[in-house]
Amino acid sequence: MMSKTQRKWYPVEPAHAMLAGLLTLILLFSILPWLSPVVHAGTPTPNEVEAVARTLYCPLCVGERLDACEIPLCMDMKREIAEQLAEGKTPEEIRQYFVAQYGPIVLGEPPRKGFNWLAWVIPFVALIAAGGYVFLRIRQWSQAPPEAKEVVTVEEGKAQVDEALDEYAKQVERELSQWE
Amino acid sequence: MSDQPAAQPRVTRTTILVFLAVLLFMAILTAGLLMRHKGRPEEGPAPDFTLQLFDGGSIRLSDLKGKVVILNFWASWCQPCKDEARDLERVWQMYKDKDVVFIGVNWSDTEAKAREYLRVYGVTYPNGPDLGRRIGQKYRIRGVPETFIIDKQGNVRKVIIRPMTEEELISYIEQLLGE
Numbered sequence: 001m002m003s004k005t006q007r008k009w010y011p012v013e014p015a016h017a018m019l020a021g022l023l024t025l026i027l028l029f030s031i032l033p034w035l036s037p038v039v040h041a042g043t044p045t046p047n048e049v050e051a052v053a054r055t056l057y058c059p060l061c062v063g064e065r066l067d068a069c070e071i072p073l074c075m076d077m078k079r080e081i082a083e084q085l086a087e088g089k090t091p092e093e094i095r096q097y098f099v100a101q102y103g104p105i106v107l108g109e110p111p112r113k114g115f116n117w118l119a120w121v122i123p124f125v126a127l128i129a130a131g132g133y134v135f136l137r138i139r140q141w142s143q144a145p146p147e148a149k150e151v152v153t154v155e156e157g158k159a160q161v162d163e164a165l166d167e168y169a170k171q172v173e174r175e176l177s178q179w180e
Numbered sequence: 181m182s183d184q185p186a187a188q189p190r191v192t193r194t195t196i197l198v199f200l201a202v203l204l205f206m207a208i209l210t211a212g213l214l215m216r217h218k219g220r221p222e223e224g225p226a227p228d229f230t231l232q233l234f235d236g237g238s239i240r241l242s243d244l245k246g247k248v249v250i251l252n253f254w255a256s257w258c259q260p261c262k263d264e265a266r267d268l269e270r271v272w273q274m275y276k277d278k279d280v281v282f283i284g285v286n287w288s289d290t291e292a293k294a295r296e297y298l299r300v301y302g303v304t305y306p307n308g309p310d311l312g313r314r315i316g317q318k319y320r321i322r323g324v325p326e327t328f329i330i331d332k333q334g335n336v337r338k339v340i341i342r343p344m345t346e347e348e349l350i351s352y353i354e355q356l357l358g359e
Contacts, residue, residue: 059288059313072257076290083292102288103312115212122205 044085052081052091056098057108065108220320222339226251226330227318231285231308234295239283239306242334247279248356249330250349253310253321255289256297261325264343265301271349272305279332280353285310287324331356 053067058074066074077098084094098106110116152160221227226249230240241249252268254261272282284307286294291309298307310316319328322341329338329352338352 073255073288073290076257076293080290080292100311101290101309103314103317105313115215118208118212 042086044082048085049078049082052085052094053078055091055095056106059102059105063108066106218320220326220339221328221336223336226328226334226336229315229318231283231306231315232311233306233308234286234291234298235306238308241283241330244281245334246332247281248332248353249328250280250282250353251285251319251328251330252282252344253285253287253316253319253324253326254297255287255324256293257289258324260343262297262301264325264345265297265303267344267346267349269301269303269305271346271353274350275353276305279357282306284308285315287316287321288313329353329356331359 050067054065056066056077058064058066058069058071058077060071060073061069066077081094084097085091089097095107104111110119112120226241228240228242230238232238241251250268250271252264254265268282268284272280276282282305284298284303284305286307286309289309294307294309297303319326325341325343327340327344328336329340331337337356340348
């Protein structure tokens, strides 16, 4: 057997030491997600509460985000977010809790079912239809032959003006004679 | 001057199709909006629901046929609800051994605040949260408090959209118990 005094220390290659360190770091980062509830547990900061509140909407107001809402229910909801963060729940779990409590209205978008599908489909249909219409019109205009313009010579133009002036003078005379 | 008649506007097949599409869209939209804004059920069968209670268990409206049901929607942040809370509890204590059931539906609230409210106002009749606001949607409520008075046959007989007083609640219950 080898005594303590006789133990030999072999120098470690710097490259091996760096590799070992790197592997340790990778291992630590890979288990971090499992540790996250423990990391988040404790009193959440106002910023953490706001970050979750920013992704939710007041169930009583029209389109008002929770972080900007000051009505009593919103204040209670923000307190609830803080409590749930302190319990170690993830923002997604908290969002799902509020959906279960108040319905999908808290997500600020109509649920994708029934009549609400129209709200999702119509903008795209309208966009495609409008795009198609504009495309067809442009193609129609670009393919249409240029309109033949009526060519009038100077003499013909003068004759037309004279004719119109004669007609006008006759009308004036007719109307004046009615007053005499 | 040219005496040619003005060109008649042409009604093309595309115009007709676009017009029909717009008409169809408007019809669907109108039907949807009418369905959505049907209004509160002020008479006829009360929409059925199952309420999970704060104290555990659940209560289903259709199981309460043969009893007068006072269905009250409330929230802890609602001052008028607080104004009527003690009156509701007093009347419940008077009628709880008769064919009368009070149900409190906690609408758009947080559980902690709701439980505190029930404790502060000494509310003992069955109460539970309106999860997902599904019951509120069925009854088309617009706010709180709203109270639906349901007769022994399960029909809505009266909707009160303000705080109830002890006297009027007793009068409605007596009228329905006597039928």
